Amino acid sequence: QVQLVESGGGLVQAGGSLRLSCAASGRTFSTYAMGWFRQAPGKEREFVATITGSGGMTYEAGSVKGRFTISRDNAKNTVFLQMTRLKPEDTAVYYCAANLRRKWPTSNSYEYDYWGQGTQVTVSS
Numbered sequence: 588q589v590q591l592v593e594s595g596g597g598l599v600q601a602g603g604s605l606r607l608s609c610a611a612s613g614r615t616f617s618t619y620a621m622g623w624f625r626q627a628p629g630k631e632r633e634f635v636a637t638i639t640g641s642g643g644m645t646y647e648a649g650s651v652k653g654r655f656t657i658s659r660d661n662a663k664n665t666v667f668l669q670m671t672r673l674k675p676e677d678t679a680v681y682y683c684a685a686n687l688r689r690k691w692p693t694s695n696s697y698e699y700d701y702w703g704q705g706t707q708v709t710v711s712s
């Protein structure tokens with residue numbers, strides 16, 4: 588069992604930055620990959636980025652590559668999503684998720700085993 592709690596969302600102007608955090612508990616954090624997804628109103632959940640358990644490799648969706656960076660601090664059981672040059676179309680609820688199945692990278696939400704409750708990010712134009 589893994590528990591995930593996101594934080595750091597909020598309202599920001601276009602071009603601004605935010606850093607999301609996701610605190611994990613329940614299993615040894617460094618043994619599983621993590622991912623970030625987002626869901627805008629009326630749209631399907633969308634893959635954003637994923638990182639291996641060690642933090643040595645990352646993979647980002649094309650829509651955020653070069654603007655968003657995923658990282659993790661295994662000593663603090665936390666994964667981060669640094670978001671820069673934000674656009675109104677980045678507005679969504681952002682979720683972190685744990686991938687315990689050892690297939691990496693994967694952008695399929697059904698291959699993630701545990702999810703946080705989500706944090707709202709709103710980018711104004």
